[in-house]
Structures are given as structure tokens and as C-alpha cells.
Amino acid sequence: MERPQAVADEVLELTILLPCLNEAETLAGCVEEALRALRDHGLRGEVVVADNGSTDGSQAIATRLGARVVPVAEKGYGSALRGGIAAARGRYVLMGDSDGSYDFSHADRFVAKLREGCDLVMGNRFLGGIQPGAMPWKNRYIGNPILSGLGRLFFRCPAGDFHCGLRAFSKEAYERLDLRTTGMEFASEMVIKATLFRLRLAEIPTTLRRDGRNRPPHLRPWRDGWRHLRFMLWFSPRWLFLQPGLALMALGLLSGALLVRGPLALGPVTLDVHTLLFAAIAVLIGFQSVTFSVLSKAFAIQSDVLPPDPRFRRWFDWLNLEKGLVLGGLVGATGLALSVRAVGLWEHHGFGPLAPGELLRWVIPGGVLLALGCQIVLASFLLSILGLSLKR
Numbered sequence: 244m245e246r247p248q249a250v251a252d253e254v255l256e257l258t259i260l261l262p263c264l265n266e267a268e269t270l271a272g273c274v275e276e277a278l279r280a281l282r283d284h285g286l287r288g289e290v291v292v293a294d295n296g297s298t299d300g301s302q303a304i305a306t307r308l309g310a311r312v313v314p315v316a317e318k319g320y321g322s323a324l325r326g327g328i329a330a331a332r333g334r335y336v337l338m339g340d341s342d343g344s345y346d347f348s349h350a351d352r353f354v355a356k357l358r359e360g361c362d363l364v365m366g367n368r369f370l371g372g373i374q375p376g377a378m379p380w381k382n383r384y385i386g387n388p389i390l391s392g393l394g395r396l397f398f399r400c401p402a403g404d405f406h407c408g409l410r411a412f413s414k415e416a417y418e419r420l421d422l423r424t425t426g427m428e429f430a431s432e433m434v435i436k437a438t439l440f441r442l443r444l445a446e447i448p449t450t451l452r453r454d455g456r457n458r459p460p461h462l463r464p465w466r467d468g469w470r471h472l473r474f475m476l477w478f479s480p481r482w483l484f485l486q487p488g489l490a491l492m493a494l495g496l497l498s499g500a501l502l503v504r505g506p507l508a509l510g511p512v513t514l515d516v517h518t519l520l521f522a523a524i525a526v527l528i529g530f531q532s533v534t535f536s537v538l539s540k541a542f543a544i545q546s547d548v549l550p551p552d553p554r555f556r557r558w559f560d561w562l563n564l565e566k567g568l569v570l571g572g573l574v575g576a577t578g579l580a581l582s583v584r585a586v587g588l589w590e591h592h593g594f595g596p597l598a599p600g601e602l603l604r605w606v607i608p609g610g611v612l613l614a615l616g617c618q619i620v621l622a623s624f625l626l627s628i629l630g631l632s633l634k635r
Contacts, residue, residue, distance in 0.1 A: 321429025567623025575616020
């Protein structure tokens with residue numbers, strides 16, 4: 244007998260969500276464990292299997308055991324989860340893989356934290372215990388510690404197990420995050436944006452078991468590890484572009500200031516105009532990196548990939564197009580003056596041959612300042628265009 248629509252669409256407390264792609268070997272155990280957790284802990288909830296195009300009968304297994312199957316046509320781990328979350332009737336969602344590695348009997352621990360007001364509750368496999376053979380050594384001792392450490396460094400994320408797949412969140416918080424990725428980066432995007440949006444995060448110990456499949460997992464440690472790292476760097480232009488750029492500019496300016504006056508002897512080594520040229524290149528590359536950091540952050544905020552940043556907004560409003568044009572003009576004019584001075588020296592020698600060291604100490608700084616002036620003007624125009632969208 245078909246259930247009335249009002250009952251079918253009732254809002255439950257918890258949806259246990261299992262993304263699935265050909266998991267017939269392990270899906271039954273996961274569904275049964277999830278349903279048992281709901282019964283044992285008295286949770287009003289459901290089990291949803293977000294199927295990403297299985298061809299091994301996983302859908303029939305899930306339906307037979309009492310789970311609700313949500314077909315998701317768009318391929319990708321993130322796509323499957325997004326489709327399942329959109330169809331979830333629970334106020335809270337607990338997500339976990341369908342390979343038998345996660346313990347869904349811990350559902351009550353996650354719900355308890357969510358009831359206390361947490362927005363995202365992460366499992367921590369390193370605190371709860373990793374069974375022998377459950378996690379490859381390169382993931383356990385290299386990949387996860389490094390990526391979790393970078394998450395804390397880049398974003399001040401409190402999670403000690405950045406990539407634990409067993410996590411719970413409120414649907415309200417999920418909708419605020421407006422996640423965009425469709426692949427494995429979905430898990431990283433969720434934690435990063437929850438931290439940047441200053442949502443309330445918590446972490447509880449959970450266990451990791453050896454998965455029950457006879458085939459290799461969908462995860463590829465080196466490839467997917469790089470994808471997660473790359474994604475984290477995209478979300479942190481300060482670490483990827485700004486700080487390296489500032490460091491490179493400082494090194495170039497310091498070296499150039501010492502060399503523009505004359506050769507510099509460092510023991511048996513003497514640095515001259517050749518090093519001055521590389522110092523000038525360092526300044527240019529560093530400035531381009533800093534500029535790209537600012538532009539990428541402005542675009543990310545405009546596109547709702549990053550949340551609004553009040554400090555960046557104030558700085559952005561202060562550094563308007565007119566100030567950028569004036570600064571660029573002054574820098575460029577200084578470069579032009581140095582270049583004219585170099586031509587004057589050449590004229591003084593009858594436009595004939597000159598000692599390279601004498602002339603290049605004027606030409607190199609002049610050329611660098613001319614290039615920097617042009618870059619400042621162009622960057623100011625582009626920032627002003629992005630600013631139109633930022634004021635939506």
C-alpha cells in the first residue's frame with residue numbers, strides 16, 4: 244500500500260546517506276547497520292542510497308532492505324552526495340561510504356553534537372582507531388597527516404582528520420555553504436568553507452574498518468591526494484600566491500638595493516649587474532604573484548566560492564581605480580626618469596661603447612619600474628571591474 248504523500252514527505256531528524264557506485268558486495272551490510280542504528284538509538288530517520296549509476300544490482304539490494312534509492316545521473320563522488328542531500332528528508336545528514344569501512348552505529352554520537360548546536364561534526368579515525376589493513380600506510384602516515392596539518396595551517400581548521408568520510412551536518416548549514424565541486428574535492432570543500440564561514444565544528448572519535456570489497460577502491464591515493472592539495476591551495480591564495488610573492492619581492496628589492504650602488508663582494512664571490520638583473524626579475528615575478536593573489540580572491544568572493552572578508556572589503560574600497568592609476572603613474576614616471584638618465588650617460592660618451600656595469604645600473608631599475616607601473620595600472624582597471632560585481 245502506498246504511503247500518503249504527507250507521511251512520505253515528513254521531515255525526519257536524521258538521514259543516513261550512502262553514496263554508491265557498484266557496491267553490491269558491501270552495501271547490504273551498510274544499510275542494515277544504518278537502519279539498526281536508527282532503531283537502537285530511537286532516531287526518527289531514514290537511509291538514503293545516492294546511486295551514481297551502478298550496474299551490479301546495488302539499487303535492488305538497497306530497496307529490498309528498506310533504504311530509499313535516489314538515482315544521480317551526474318558522475319562523481321560530490322555529485323552523488325549533492326543529489327542525496329537534496330533528496331534527504333532529515334534535518335541532519337550523516338554521510339559515509341558504502342564499502343563497510345565506517346561504523347554507522349556511532350550515529351547517535353554525531354546527532355548529540357548536532358543537537359548541541361554544532362553545524363558540522365567530523366569523525367576522527369586516528370582518535371577512534373584504525374583496524375589493521377584498513378588504511379594504506381601512505382595515507383595513514385603521509386597523506387592524511389600532511390593534508391590535515393595544511394588544513395589547520397592554511398585555514399585554522401580544528402579538524403584533526405581532515406578527510407574522514409564519516410561526518411554529519413545540518414541541512415541548514417549545508418545550504419549556507421553552497422558547495423560547488425562534483426568530485427572527490429567535495430569533502431575538502433565542505434570542511435574548508437565551514438571553517439571560512441565560521442560555522443561551529445566538532446570532532447568525535449570513530450573507527451575505520453577494512454572495507455569488504457574484493458576489488459580495488461575508487462580512491463587513488465596519490466592522484467586524489469594531489470587533487471585535495473591542489474584544491475586547498477586554490478582556496479588559500481594567501482599561501483599560494485601572496486606570501487611567496489611578498490618574499491620574492493623582498494629578496495629582489497634587498498639584493499637590488501645592495502647591487503645598484505656597485506659590485507658586492509661576498510668572500511671569494513663577487514656579485515655584479517648579472518645578479519642585479521635576476522633581482523629585478525624576482526621583483527617582477529613577486530609582484531605578479533601578489534597581484535594574482537588579490538585578483539583571485541576578489542573573483543572567488545564575487546563568485547561565492549569564498550565568503551565575504553570584511554578586511555579585504557575595506558582594503559578593496561580604499562585602493563580604488565584612481566589611486567591605482569596615480570601610483571602606477573608615479574612608479575612608471577620614476578622608471579622613465581631612470582631610463583632617461585641612462586640615455587644621458589650614453590650621450591655623454593658620444594653614443595659609443597660603454598662599460599656594461601655603469602649603464603645597466605640605471606637601465607635595469609628603470610626598466611623594472613616602467614614594467615611595474617604598467618602592471619599596477621592594468622591591475623587597477625581589472626580590480627575596478629571586479630569591484631562592480633563585489634558590490635552586488
